[in-house]
Amino acid sequence: MTEKKLLMGNEAIALGAIEAGVQVVTGYPGTPSTEALETVVRYADRCGIYTEWSSNEKVALETAVGAAYSGAKALVTMKQVGLNVASDPLMSLSYIGVKGALVLLVADDPGPHSSQTEQDTRVFGHFANIPVLDPANPQEAYELTKLAFELSHEFEVPVILRTTTRVSHSCEDVELAVAEPAPVEASCEGFVKDRRWTIFPRLTTERHPWLENVQVQLSERFSELPYNSVSGSGKIGIIASGVSALYVKEAVKGFEGLFTLFRVGTVHPFPEQAALSFLKGVEKLIVVEELDPYLEEQALQLIGKAHLPVDVYGKKNGFFPVGGEYNVDIVIDGINKVLSKLGEPSRLSHASPAVLREELPPLPVRAPTLCAGCMHRTVFYAFKQAAKQLKKDSQVETIFSGDIGCYTLGNAFPLNMVETCLCMGAGMSIAGGLSRTNSEVKQVAFIGDSTFFHSGIPAVINAVYNGADVTLAVLDNRTTAMTGHQPHPGIGVTVLGNPSKAIDIAGVIRSCGIGSVRTVETVNLEGCIEAAKEAMEFKGPSAIVFKGNCVGITKSGIKLTIDTESCTGCGFCIKQLGCPAIFLPPGEEKPFILDSCNGCGLCAQICPSESISEDGVKK
Amino acid sequence: MKYDILIAGVGGQGVVLASRMLALAAMKAGFRVSTAETIGMSQREGSVSSHIRIGDEISGSLIPAGQADLLIGLEPAETVRNLPFLKKGGKILSNSHAIAPASKPPGSPEYAPEALLAFLKALIPDMLCLDFTRLAEEAGTYRAANVAMLGAAAGAGMLPFSKETILSVLETEIPEKHRAVNRAAFEGAIEKIKPGTLIGNRR
Ligand code: SF4
Ligand code: SF4
Numbered sequence: 108m109t110e111k112k113l114l115m116g117n118e119a120i121a122l123g124a125i126e127a128g129v130q131v132v133t134g135y136p137g138t139p140s141t142e143a144l145e146t147v148v149r150y151a152d153r154c155g156i157y158t159e160w161s162s163n164e165k166v167a168l169e170t171a172v173g174a175a176y177s178g179a180k181a182l183v184t185m186k187q188v189g190l191n192v193a194s195d196p197l198m199s200l201s202y203i204g205v206k207g208a209l210v211l212l213v214a215d216d217p218g219p220h221s222s223q224t225e226q227d228t229r230v231f232g233h234f235a236n237i238p239v240l241d242p243a244n245p246q247e248a249y250e251l252t253k254l255a256f257e258l259s260h261e262f263e264v265p266v267i268l269r270t271t272t273r274v275s276h277s278c279e280d281v282e283l284a285v286a287e288p289a290p291v292e293a294s295c296e297g298f299v300k301d302r303r304w305t306i307f308p309r310l311t312t313e314r315h316p317w318l319e320n321v322q323v324q325l326s327e328r329f330s331e332l333p334y335n336s337v338s339g340s341g342k343i344g345i346i347a348s349g350v351s352a353l354y355v356k357e358a359v360k361g362f363e364g365l366f367t368l369f370r371v372g373t374v375h376p377f378p379e380q381a382a383l384s385f386l387k388g389v390e391k392l393i394v395v396e397e398l399d400p401y402l403e404e405q406a407l408q409l410i411g412k413a414h415l416p417v418d419v420y421g422k423k424n425g426f427f428p429v430g431g432e433y434n435v436d437i438v439i440d441g442i443n444k445v446l447s448k449l450g451e452p453s454r455l456s457h458a459s460p461a462v463l464r465e466e467l468p469p470l471p472v473r474a475p476t477l478c479a480g481c482m483h484r485t486v487f488y489a490f491k492q493a494a495k496q497l498k499k500d501s502q503v504e505t506i507f508s509g510d511i512g513c514y515t516l517g518n519a520f521p522l523n524m525v526e527t528c529l530c531m532g533a534g535m536s537i538a539g540g541l542s543r544t545n546s547e548v549k550q551v552a553f554i555g556d557s558t559f560f561h562s563g564i565p566a567v568i569n570a571v572y573n574g575a576d577v578t579l580a581v582l583d584n585r586t587t588a589m590t591g592h593q594p595h596p597g598i599g600v601t602v603l604g605n606p607s608k609a610i611d612i613a614g615v616i617r618s619c620g621i622g623s624v625r626t627v628e629t630v631n632l633e634g635c636i637e638a639a640k641e642a643m644e645f646k647g648p649s650a651i652v653f654k655g656n657c658v659g660i661t662k663s664g665i666k667l668t669i670d671t672e673s674c675t676g677c678g679f680c681i682k683q684l685g686c687p688a689i690f691l692p693p694g695e696e697k698p699f700i701l702d703s704c705n706g707c708g709l710c711a712q713i714c715p716s717e718s719i720s721e722d723g724v725k726k
Numbered sequence: 727m728k729y730d731i732l733i734a735g736v737g738g739q740g741v742v743l744a745s746r747m748l749a750l751a752a753m754k755a756g757f758r759v760s761t762a763e764t765i766g767m768s769q770r771e772g773s774v775s776s777h778i779r780i781g782d783e784i785s786g787s788l789i790p791a792g793q794a795d796l797l798i799g800l801e802p803a804e805t806v807r808n809l810p811f812l813k814k815g816g817k818i819l820s821n822s823h824a825i826a827p828a829s830k831p832p833g834s835p836e837y838a839p840e841a842l843l844a845f846l847k848a849l850i851p852d853m854l855c856l857d858f859t860r861l862a863e864e865a866g867t868y869r870a871a872n873v874a875m876l877g878a879a880a881g882a883g884m885l886p887f888s889k890e891t892i893l894s895v896l897e898t899e900i901p902e903k904h905r906a907v908n909r910a911a912f913e914g915a916i917e918k919i920k921p922g923t924l925i926g927n928r929r
Contacts (some may be wrong), residue, residue, distance in 0.1 A: 113749050113759070220764065244760065244784060277787040278746065279760040280753050353786035435790035460792030461812040461850065468845050469835035470803050471827040473736065475770040516770065520831040687771045687828030693836055702868075703738075 110286040116274040119245040119281050120212055121146030123252030124182045125154055125288040127208075130295060131174035132158045133167040135561065136590035137186030138221040139275040140214035144184045145591075148602055154291045160593050160602045163531075163561040164189035168196050168211070175205040175265075176304055179295040180256055184212040187226050188530065192562070194235070199306050200265055201236045202314040207295060208259035210252065211237075211267045214275045217397040217432040221589075223511070223530060225430055227398035228269040229348075232375040236318050238325050239267045239375040240334075241348045245279040247372065251334065258328075262321055269374075271397065272432070273350045322376045330380035334372025337385050341365040343449075344389030344417070345442075346382075346402050348374050351395045351433055358438040358455055365453060377405040386415055393445050394421035397433045420445040476519055479688035480663065480705025482629040482655025483514045483582050487524040488684065488709065489635035490551055490580065493643055497549060505549040505643070506541055510534035510563075512555035513588045513657075521685045525553070532562025539566070539575035549643050550577045557587035557595040559612055564619070570648040571620040578642045579621075579650040581612055584657040592660050613652045621648050629655030632712040658705040665706025668722040669699055680710045680719065727757070728781035729886045730789045734808040735800030736825045737774050740872035743899070744798070745776035747876060748885070750895045752780040755887035762787035771828040773804055780886060796884050798875055800858075801825050802839045806846060818850050819879050821871060823859035854882055856918060865914045866907030873900070874911040881916035889916065 114122070120143045124132070132151075134144040144158060151158045157174075161167035164185040171181035185193060190213050197211075213231075216222040232239035240255055242248040248270060255266040302310070329335060339359070345368045347355045352370040359366045369385040371378065386392065386409065394403040403421040410417050420426045426448075427433075427441040439455045446454065477484050494505035509515055509525030510533065518525035527537050538552040554563045559581055570577050587593040594600045599609030617624045623645040627638045635653065642649040656663070669680075676696035680689050688704040691697075700710075700719075711719035731748060735741040745761050752759040763776040777789045789811055797812045799805025799820040812818065824839035846853060858878065862870040873896065880889035893912065900908045 111753065113746070113753055244787070246784075273762055273787055277760055277762050278749055279784075279787070280758055350786050353784065354788075357785045357790070434788050435786065439790075458790055458792035459814050460810045461814050461816055462809040464810045467806060467809060468842060470807050470842075471837035472831060472834035473771065473773045473803075473827045474829060474831060475737075475772040476828045478770060513770075520829055685829040690826055692826075693838070 110283050111280045112283060113278055114245050114249070114281040115142055115276060115278045116242075116245040116248045116270055117142035117276070118146045119249035120252045120268065120270070122283060122288060123249040124210070124256070125150055125156070125291065126285060127253045127256035128180050128291050129182050129256070130156060130179040130291055130293060131171055131181040132156060132184070133161045133170045133181070134184035135161055135164045135167050135189055136587050136593045137189045137214070138590055139216060139270075139272045140184050140186045140189075140212060141590050141593070142275075143212050144602070147182070150288045151603060154288055155293060156291060158602050160595065162596055164193040165196055168193040168200075171209055172196065172200060172205065175207045175209040177295055177298045178207040180208040180260070182210050182212065185214075186222065187213055187215045187228050188223055189213075190228060190231060192531070194231075197237070197265070198235055202311050202318055203304065203306055204263040204314075205259065205265055206263060208256045209265040210255040210259055211265060213267055213269050215269060215271045215398065217271055220272055225398055227401060228267060229374050229401045230399045232267050232269070233401070236322060237265055237267050237375075238373070239269050241269050241372060241374045242274055243350050243352050243370070243372070244274060245277055246281050247334070248274055249281055249283065251372065254334075258325070262325060264321055271349055326376040326379050329373040329376065329378035332373055332378070335378045335381045336370050337367060338370075339363040339367040341367050342390045343367070343393065344369060344385060344391065345393045345395060346371065346406055347395040348372065348402060349397070351397055351438070354433055354435045354438045355395050357435045358442060362453060362455065371402060374401065377409070379409060382406065382409055383413060386410060386413070386417055389417060391445070391449060392417050392419045393426070393442060394419060395427065395433070395438055395441065398430070420448070474519055475516060476685055476687055477513065477516050478658050478705070479686050479703045480658040480707040481513070482584050482653065482657070482707065483517060484522070484684060484686065485629040485632055485635055485655065485707065485709050486553070486580060486582055486653045487517045487522045488713075489632060490639045491522070491524060492636045493639035494549070494551075496640060497643060503547065503549050505551055506538070506545065508534040508538040508541065508550070508552040510552070510554045510558050512558055514553055514555055514582050517553065519685065521682060531558050532566060535563060535566035535570060535577060535579050538577045539570050539573070542576050551580060551643065552577055553580045553582060555588070556581060556583040556585065556597050556612060557593075560596045560610070564615060567616055567619045567621065567650070575648055576646065577648050578645070579616070579648070580639075581616075581650065581652045583612055583652050583654050586657050586660055588657045588659055592657065616650045616652070621650050623649035624652070625650075626652045626654060629653050630708065632709060663706040665708070665721050666704045667700050667706060667708065667711055667719050669697065670718045670720065671697055673716050674698075674718040675716050677715060680714055683713060684710060686710060727886070728779075728783070729796075730794045731778040731780070731796045731798065732775060732789055732794045732808055732811050733778070733798045733800070734773070734775040734804040735872070736804060737771050739774070739800045740869065741774045741776050741800060744872040744876055745778050747892060747895050747899055748778050750899065751885075751887050751892040752778070754891050754895065757886070758782060758784060760784065760787040773807060775804070775808060796879070798879060800872060800875065802842045802846070803837060806842050817884050818846065818853035819875060819882070819884060820846060820853060820855045821858045821875060822855050823857045823871070854878060854919060858915065861914055861918060862911040865910035870908045870911035873908045874915040877912035877915035878919045881919050
């Protein structure tokens with residue numbers, strides 16, 4: 108019996124995986140992929156599925172690989188940037204293959220909305236010789252997840268299910284084949300020893316032809332699938348995949364006689380046969396796709412190979428934007444550009460808005476900021492003071508290297524405390540590099556607790572081994588905050604909430620050989636400034652683990668107020684901290700504290716006239 | 727049938743919950759639905775919006791510019807920010823309760839909510855505007871402003887389904903302990919917008 112449920116793309120993927128019989132699910136949180144694993148967790152006990160947040164994507168993939176080598180069905184989830192971390196095992200895995208089934212959910216982020224890059228996983232699949240499915244909406248995400256498991260099992264290869272933000276984070280009425288996830292039939296024959304699992308040059312040489320042959324077979328299979336479909340009847344062809352295909356459908360509504368749309372759901376290996384029969388029916392080709400010109404390159408190649416007289420209009424000749432997220436309006440503009448180039452009279456028209464963007468009055472900027480009461484603010488402020496002191500006492504400047512997490516927001520006004528940020532775990536190593544080339548400057552690197560376990564540890568080891576004069580500040584708020592508060596190896600709790608051994612960050616750092624390691628609570632600003640000074644004065648690598656709470660999970664219950672009598676209106680609290688709970692109404696002199704105060708007490712510790720205090724306990 | 731709704735607000739105002747309730751109500755009423763929302767960085771005091779597309783056909787989840795039939799703004803500046811999504815002749819329901827930006831980076835324009843509300847009113851004379859935050863506060867908690875606004879939208883006949891449909895979704899979506907206040911906010915808003923008693927930028 109089928110059932111319709113309102114599901115987010117990521118939830119649909121999780122339910123599809125469970126229906127496909129997934130037994131092991133691993134991942135590292137990363138927007139927009141995170142909810143897929145979190146949804147599986149809701150059914151893990153009932154369905155007998157093993158789930159874990161792994162310490163990073165490489166570890167997640169390798170764990171899933173072990174399960175798949177044993178004949179189990181495994182899913183591993185990450186975002187596009189996480190795929191880079193997992194790419195080392197992945198590139199070898201494509202040669203080795205799997206036995207049960209292994210599906211990688213990789214969520215791309217055109218825009219980007221919350222990512223460091225706009226990289227395109229379709230191209231990664233091409234690079235790694237791994238099939239890629241590209242759903243357009245939650246319904247397709249659900250169906251293609253099941254297909255991914257089937258294909259992986261049948262062809263013994265890992266399969267990538269690639270989504271984008273508008274698929275992962277869209278909600279839709281999804282028609283499910285089974286109303287409620289049933290317990291998974293655990294069939295897994297166990298690991299069978301065989302030389303095929305050990306990669307060696309000789310094995311690679313043997314496997315390479317097999318791998319290439321699989322691509323051909325898959326391309327043929329894909330050509331027959333309904334996820335690659337043709338609609339419309341015009342002489343102008345349009346090829347699109349993922350959510351872009353839906354934008355095209357909406358853009359050309361009413362002009363179906365002018366265009367023929369080829370929607371590609373299985374993007375790699377390219378379904379050549381299906382594409383060829385589509386291309387033979389059109390005279391011109393428009394390619395509509397977010398991120399890289401992947402389909403465009405495939406189409407150009409095929410057109411050349413088959414000597415077809417078809418002109419191609421896409422990113423490469425400037426008809427569509429090369430980067431950024433697409434929408435119906437961008438697609439309309441692009442298609443219109445092509446039409447006018449072709450001397451076609453018909454124009455697709457935009458809807459007429461009540462107001463144009465240019466007509467809007469000036470609006471306040473709402474830049475994302477650290478939450479009211481976030482412990483990171485205290486640490487940044489402490490280092491700012493310590494660095495100021497250092498500058499005053501000995502004219503030494505400081506460079507602050509950041510990392511990926513909520514604390515990247517330390518770069519925002521008025522803290523301005525992040526001067527470099529590259530990728531997960533890079534803060535400390537970059538600071539190491541900076542120390543070699545800026546010998547007179549003090550180096551401080553910030554990293555979060557989850558990121559420390561993800562890829563921070565090797566940088567610590569490197570700093571010790573090579574004697575980099577760097578101060579590491581670990582911002583330990585006991586969670587992976589940015590992606591929605593997932594546990595990690597330092598918490599002592601697994602993804603299911605079961606107790607586990609908590610790994611002590613200071614202990615790890617000490618065991619790596621860092622000479623000066625201190626742990627400080629962030630409730631005490633003075634203590635934080637003292638610790639920062641001491642660590643910065645230490646010769647050689649030093650570290651401080653700052654312990655505090657993320658107010659996203661732990662509220663203090665305390666609320667501070669400003670005493671209007673003694674407040675001088677100096678504005679110090681506003682100008683120094685950027686706390687969203689301290690508010691100065693326009694035109695007024697004295698600030699007040701909003702309900703959103705979480706009682707960290709930082710403002711009370713810096714107010715020169717001691718006007719801020721705790722005023723009873725919040726209910 | 728096609729009905730596109732855009733809900734806009736500031737992180738923490740409950741934009742996502744409101745959009746989920748609308749989507750579920752649309753499904754209950756027998757429509758197809760898709761939503762797109764901002765998740766992640768923007769939640770930390772940033773602008774948040776959710777697109778809800780109701781209708782018979784599957785389209786991308788983002789509403790094209792100038793196509794929203796209804797704009798629900800939980801905050802005046804966010805209502806204005808999202809105006810380009812509203813179609814000519816589209817409807818607006820806006821909260822008059824302003825939320826100042828958390829930080830004011832140098833060069834960012836002063837926030838003058840009164841001026842923005844006046845701009846809105848001049849542009850769309852029959853928009854529905856009220857201090858829904860205060861209304862919700864009177865019902866028990868300012869946090870229920872989002873649900874109060876759904877009540878207002880339903881009561882004013884701005885939605886393609888009945889207020890009973892959305893009320894039944896409220897029963898399943900709001901945790902038991904918050905249900906009574908939310909219901910009170912919902913019904914309080916319907917009371918307030920009874921024909922003849924409402925309209926205008928009353929605060
Ligand atoms: S979610 Fe937690 S870590 Fe992130 S800004 Fe808020 S309090 Fe800080
Ligand atoms: S720092 Fe103290 S005196 Fe100065 S504005 Fe803030 S509360 Fe008033």
